[in-house]
Amino acid sequence: MNIIDILLPTIVFTVCSLLTVPLLRLVRKTKFNPQHFMVAWVLLTFSAAAAGVFRIATEYFGQAESFLQISSVDTLLESMSTVFLVDTVSVYMVIAYLIVGSITCLYGVLHVSSQENLSERYYALMLMVTGTVIAATFSGDLLTLFIFWEATAAGSCFLVAYKKSRESLESALKYLVMVIIASGFIIYGLSLIFGLTGSLNFWTVRDVLLTTANPELLVVAFAFIIAGYAIETAIVPFHMWMPDAYTAAPDSASAFLSSIVDQGSYYVLLRVLLFILTPTAVVDWRFTVAIFSAITMTAGNLFALAQQNVKRMISYVCIADIGYNLIAITSITSIGLMGNLFFFFVAAMETALAFMVIGVFRKMGLETLDDLSGMGRKMPLTSVAFVCAALSFSGVPLFAGFIAKYMVFTSVLQSSVAWLAVVGVLNSVLQTSYFLRVIHYFYAKPAKSDVPFKEPKKLLVPIYCLVVIIVVLGLYPDLALDLLSAAAALLPT
Amino acid sequence: METLLIALMLPALAIPVVYGIGKKSAKTAALILTLIVLVSLSLLLTLVPTVLSEGQYIESYYWIPTLGSAFTLFVDGISLSLAIATLILVSATTVYSINYMEEKSSLPEYFALMSLLTIGLIGVFITSNLLLFYFCWELMLVPTYFIIGGWGYKDSFKTAFKFFIFTHAGAIFVLLGIGAIYMLTGTLDIFEAQAILATTVDQSILPWVLISFVAGFAVKMAIVPLHMWLPDAHGESPAPMSALLSGVIIGAGGYAVLRIALGTVYTAMVPAGNEFLLVLSFFGVLSAFYGSFLALAETDIKRIIAYSSISHMGYVLFALSLFPSSEGITGAVLHLVNHTASKGLLFLTAGAVMHQTGLRNINDMGGLASKMPLTAIATAIAAFSIGGIPPFACFISEFHIFVGAVTAAGADSSYYLPTILMLIATVFSLAYVLRYFWKVFLGSPKAKTDVEPVTTDETGEQKTKNNDPSMFMLIAMLALAAFVVILGIYPGVFIDLIHAVTSII
Numbered sequence: 001m002n003i004i005d006i007l008l009p010t011i012v013f014t015v016c017s018l019l020t021v022p023l024l025r026l027v028r029k030t031k032f033n034p035q036h037f038m039v040a041w042v043l044l045t046f047s048a049a050a051a052g053v054f055r056i057a058t059e060y061f062g063q064a065e066s067f068l069q070i071s072s073v074d075t076l077l078e079s080m081s082t083v084f085l086v087d088t089v090s091v092y093m094v095i096a097y098l099i100v101g102s103i104t105c106l107y108g109v110l111h112v113s114s115q116e117n118l119s120e121r122y123y124a125l126m127l128m129v130t131g132t133v134i135a136a137t138f139s140g141d142l143l144t145l146f147i148f149w150e151a152t153a154a155g156s157c158f159l160v161a162y163k164k165s166r167e168s169l170e171s172a173l174k175y176l177v178m179v180i181i182a183s184g185f186i187i188y189g190l191s192l193i194f195g196l197t198g199s200l201n202f203w204t205v206r207d208v209l210l211t212t213a214n215p216e217l218l219v220v221a222f223a224f225i226i227a228g229y230a231i232e233t234a235i236v237p238f239h240m241w242m243p244d245a246y247t248a249a250p251d252s253a254s255a256f257l258s259s260i261v262d263q264g265s266y267y268v269l270l271r272v273l274l275f276i277l278t279p280t281a282v283v284d285w286r287f288t289v290a291i292f293s294a295i296t297m298t299a300g301n302l303f304a305l306a307q308q309n310v311k312r313m314i315s316y317v318c319i320a321d322i323g324y325n326l327i328a329i330t331s332i333t334s335i336g337l338m339g340n341l342f343f344f345f346v347a348a349m350e351t352a353l354a355f356m357v358i359g360v361f362r363k364m365g366l367e368t369l370d371d372l373s374g375m376g377r378k379m380p381l382t383s384v385a386f387v388c389a390a391l392s393f394s395g396v397p398l399f400a401g402f403i404a405k406y407m408v409f410t411s412v413l414q415s416s417v418a419w420l421a422v423v424g425v426l427n428s429v430l431q432t433s434y435f436l437r438v439i440h441y442f443y444a445k446p447a448k449s450d451v452p453f454k455e456p457k458k459l460l461v462p463i464y465c466l467v468v469i470i471v472v473l474g475l476y477p478d479l480a481l482d483l484l485s486a487a488a489a490l491l492p493t
Numbered sequence: 494m495e496t497l498l499i500a501l502m503l504p505a506l507a508i509p510v511v512y513g514i515g516k517k518s519a520k521t522a523a524l525i526l527t528l529i530v531l532v533s534l535s536l537l538l539t540l541v542p543t544v545l546s547e548g549q550y551i552e553s554y555y556w557i558p559t560l561g562s563a564f565t566l567f568v569d570g571i572s573l574s575l576a577i578a579t580l581i582l583v584s585a586t587t588v589y590s591i592n593y594m595e596e597k598s599s600l601p602e603y604f605a606l607m608s609l610l611t612i613g614l615i616g617v618f619i620t621s622n623l624l625l626f627y628f629c630w631e632l633m634l635v636p637t638y639f640i641i642g643g644w645g646y647k648d649s650f651k652t653a654f655k656f657f658i659f660t661h662a663g664a665i666f667v668l669l670g671i672g673a674i675y676m677l678t679g680t681l682d683i684f685e686a687q688a689i690l691a692t693t694v695d696q697s698i699l700p701w702v703l704i705s706f707v708a709g710f711a712v713k714m715a716i717v718p719l720h721m722w723l724p725d726a727h728g729e730s731p732a733p734m735s736a737l738l739s740g741v742i743i744g745a746g747g748y749a750v751l752r753i754a755l756g757t758v759y760t761a762m763v764p765a766g767n768e769f770l771l772v773l774s775f776f777g778v779l780s781a782f783y784g785s786f787l788a789l790a791e792t793d794i795k796r797i798i799a800y801s802s803i804s805h806m807g808y809v810l811f812a813l814s815l816f817p818s819s820e821g822i823t824g825a826v827l828h829l830v831n832h833t834a835s836k837g838l839l840f841l842t843a844g845a846v847m848h849q850t851g852l853r854n855i856n857d858m859g860g861l862a863s864k865m866p867l868t869a870i871a872t873a874i875a876a877f878s879i880g881g882i883p884p885f886a887c888f889i890s891e892f893h894i895f896v897g898a899v900t901a902a903g904a905d906s907s908y909y910l911p912t913i914l915m916l917i918a919t920v921f922s923l924a925y926v927l928r929y930f931w932k933v934f935l936g937s938p939k940a941k942t943d944v945e946p947v948t949t950d951e952t953g954e955q956k957t958k959n960n961d962p963s964m965f966m967l968i969a970m971l972a973l974a975a976f977v978v979i980l981g982i983y984p985g986v987f988i989d990l991i992h993a994v995t996s997i998i
Contacts, residue, residue, distance in 0.1 A: 335676075338559070395665070396635055397628040406624075407560070410672030425669055429662040436638075436654050443642060444650030481559040 001059050003072050006084040006138050008052035013131025016045040017124045024120040038109040038123060045127055046102040053094050060086045066490055069140055083201050085140030088487040089341065093137045093267050096345040100259045101130045104352050107462040108252030111359055122162055126256055129155035133264040142190055142200040149268060153179040153232060156261050159253040160245045171244035178241045182231035189224030192217060206276050219283045226272060233265040236296040239319050246315035251359030254311065258318050259352035263344045266325050270340055273329055278492050290330045290417040297323025301430040308368045310438065314354045317393060320431065321347045324408050327420050331411040334488030339407030341484050346404040346473065350392050353466040357386040360459055369438065374447025379455050383442050385463045390435035392470050395428050400473035497552050497566035497619055500536040503529050504611040511608050515601025520591050522604045527587045530611060534580040537573065541990070544573050548993050560624065562681045567621035570990035571826050575748055576618040578833040579741045581976055583611050586733035589841055589969035592962060593732055593848055597644055610636040617745045623671045623681040630667065633742050634660055641730040652729040659722035663712025670706040673698065683757045690761035699762050706754040714746030714806045717780045727799035732844020735795060739802045740837035744829045747809040751825060755816045767905065774814035774911040778918065780807030785921035789928065792854050794843050797929055798836065801879060804922060805832050811915050812894040820897030823991050828890035830987055831980055835878035835886055838973040842872040845962045845970065846933060852941055855929065860938035865961045869934045871970040874977050880926035881919055886980035891919065
């Protein structure tokens with residue numbers, strides 16, 4: 001396998017993204033329905049990329065190594081050469097991105113009603129961001145990771161700003177400033193590491209970290225890097241940008257960002273903490289991360305409890321999700337790693353589903369809980385989809401969220417921070433309470449007006465795709481866990 | 494044979510059928526659901542001889558091996574008795590719902606939720622896999638939430654919310670316990686786990702696991718002080734749901750304490766005195782008294798029965814605290830079976846009274862016996878059983894409990910006090926039952942009940958009022974009453990089933 005094979009999905013996304021603008025303009029001039037064209041185009045792009053990923057996966061699973069390391073051959077600048085990494089974890093994540101990404105992108109296309117113009121640059125950005133996230137996931141050295149991750153963050157900022165309202169520009173600016181601060185931290189950490197070890201390759205850095213006599217400075221460097229990624233992941237207290245950004249972003253962009261970019265950022269954190277900074281002999285970060293985990297989920301859930309605006313509430317749920325993810329990262333067990341990876345996928349689907357349903361309501365001008373009164377009877381199918389997301393978030397069986405939470409909480413029980421499981425469980429109850437409140441508004445309150453609402457048939461297709469996946473994975477999680485049990489073996493000891 | 498699998502999955506297959514047919518005729522849908530439940534019931538009954546002779550019956554299917562989990566369906570005498578009683582109650586409530594719910598809307602959804610609920614109700618009893626158990630445990634919760642919320646009385650969604658939060662919080666502690674067992678043993682089968690736990694050297698975490706389980710199950714059982722959700726939930730839900738809540742759902746908590754907390758975790762621990770069991774018996778006595786006193790003070794017809802449920806779960810917990818005495822366990826399980834039938838019947842009759850008179854406060858009622866004779870007879874059977882009057886059902890199980898308690902007290906003097914207190918509590922149980930029956934059915938008619946059975950409302954339409962309810966409600970109540978009588982006169986089958994259990998006793 002060479003570097004082109006690895007980059008093929010990203011190249012597909014980039015090329016298709018660049019072609020979107022001229023092609024869509026061309027289609028507008030013909031009699032074709034531009035929406036139909038975009039649906040076909042998104043499907044085509046994703047299936048081409050999926051074919052590329054399929055090639056990587058077959059080649060990876062066809063050989064015996066537990067991971068593949070692919071670098072560009074450049075003898076002159078060997079220490080700076082780009083390295084890519086293919087292992088079960090990255091392959092799994094990329095498959096998850098492709099599944100959720102295709103559904104959210106389709107939703108984005110269908111969400112625009114026929115009167116409005118489809119915005120070609122918006123879809124181009126979505127495709128581009130998917131491509132960069134995939135490249136970031138496959139990257140095998142800290143610099144490549146950094147470059148692709150910053151590209152992702154920049155693209156996300158534009159998606160947030162897309163509505164061009166005062167509110168969205170303001171929150172995009174906030175997001176951008178946070179990203180720049182974060183990248184400053186990361187760059188500083190990277191320069192320290194490069195100076196100390198002469199490389200940014202995951203394995204080289206890890207070896208040096210484990211063997212060097214004085215790891216103090218390296219630890220400081222990693223503290224900077226993790227602080228930077230913590231800002232981009234929106235760990236409390238660095239979370240302020242996230243609710244604003246997700247609330248102000250266009251509805252389909254919120255679904256897309258929360259499912260792809262958000263989960264991508266957790267993945268980065270997981271990669272750095274679990275695969276480079278483990279074992280914890282050099283620096284025991286478990287307790288610190290556990291504290292942040294507890295703070296993050298508690299704050300996220302409490303803020304969500306206080307929201308009247310449903311979209312903002314789900315944004316805070318995204319923050320709470322980081323807390324749950326950190327629980328499993330803290331445990332450093334194979335079930336924790338499996339739980340984490342399963343949680344990424346499930347959380348991506350849940351948040352996407354919630355944002356998508358809310359997008360349907362917002363399209364009709366319904367924003368707050370109060371506006372949603374009685375919608376359970378007026379739009380039964382749409383509301384049931386939200387109920388499924390809510391129950392999955394709350395960790396009720398039949399839905400995949402339960403298996404994810406079960407694995408996450410279980411993983412930490414035997415570690416030194418077992419109290420984290422109790423905090424997580426109590427948070428789960430808190431989370432249930434505000435989701436039940438939404439259900440309460442749906443079904444218990446009388447409708448505010450007699451205006452009949454029509455269910456958006458087209459939008460229900462991507463929404464119910466997600467519902468089906470969530471239920472199937474809830475009843476039969478082995479579909480994903482089978483793949484993940486191989487990932488568990490990768491955990492460094 | 495896939496007997497258990499079919500019995501469990503039939504209600505699942507029923508969901509779309511019932512929903513589809515319910516759109517045309519809710520009555521047909523309910524009858525089809527009843528039929529399906531009865532088929533499940535007869536499938537379970539075919540297992541009785543096997544269980545009697547071999548002690549247990551297991552089916553295992555492929556499920557989530559990555560999480561140490563298989564789709565293991567298992568019955569022994571205890572779980573089979575409870576599952577049978579559950580299915581009898583479910584079929585009775587479904588038939589009952591035909592008339593009881595006929596004025597309500599969205600009946601297809603109601604019956605579809607009932608079939609979903611049925612899976613959970615049987616599932617908890619017939620599995621030995623903890624993850625599957627938890628699936629069914631929560632499946633008892635979600636449909637119930639929507640049924641209470643959607644078809645309940647005053648502030649129904651608020652009540653349902655309280656119910657959901659309380660029991661979900663309890664359930665999630667159960668989940669912690671399940672996770673701990675998985676981390677300690679690598680399996681989720683309760684029998685394998687018990688064997689591994691018993692040989693584990695480091696048992697320091699087991700007390701925490703035990704407490705986590707018992708606390709979680711006690712919420713569902715509504716043991717004082719974790720009972721706050723129960724009076725509202727039982728009082729405000731529609732009568733068929735109250736019957737299932739009180740008859741099966743809280744009983745499942747008792748079953749889970751026996752099967753998982755005591756049978757799996759406690760038996761694996763190195764015995765270090767019986768303080769833990771004494772604490773359980775203390776809470777049992779507390780609940781028994783608390784429930785009886787509030788039932789004596791209450792005037793709302795359904796809340797009286799709700800408090801009575803708290804009191805009876807106290808009896809069950811007390812019986813379980815005699816663990817591992819054979820009499821205690823027999824008494825506990827038999828009491829759960831009897832309570833399922835008697836309390837279910839009592840809620841159905843109370844619902845009939847509410848449905849026919851439109852009243853809730855028992856001070857407004859009186860003398861209904863002459864107007865609703867069949868309802869009165871059914872109520873009498875249920876109430877006397879709940880009051881522990883021989884030869885009705887609950888007397889037999891209470892007798893077993895006290896035989897066990899006296900034996901335990903003979904062996905360990907610390908059981909004296911709880912046993913004596915528990916005996917005193919039975920007096921109060923009898924008192925509130927007699928008060929209830931007197932106030933509602935006997936005594937002199939009050940202004941609101943002393944009206945002609947046939948009244949004419951404003952539109953000139955003739956309405957029957959204050960007489961026995963319509964056919965399906967009557968059939969359900971009388972069938973269940975017959976079951977209660979049989980349980981009282983001939984408890985032998987269930988006792989034999991329970992005695993055939995070898996794993997715990």
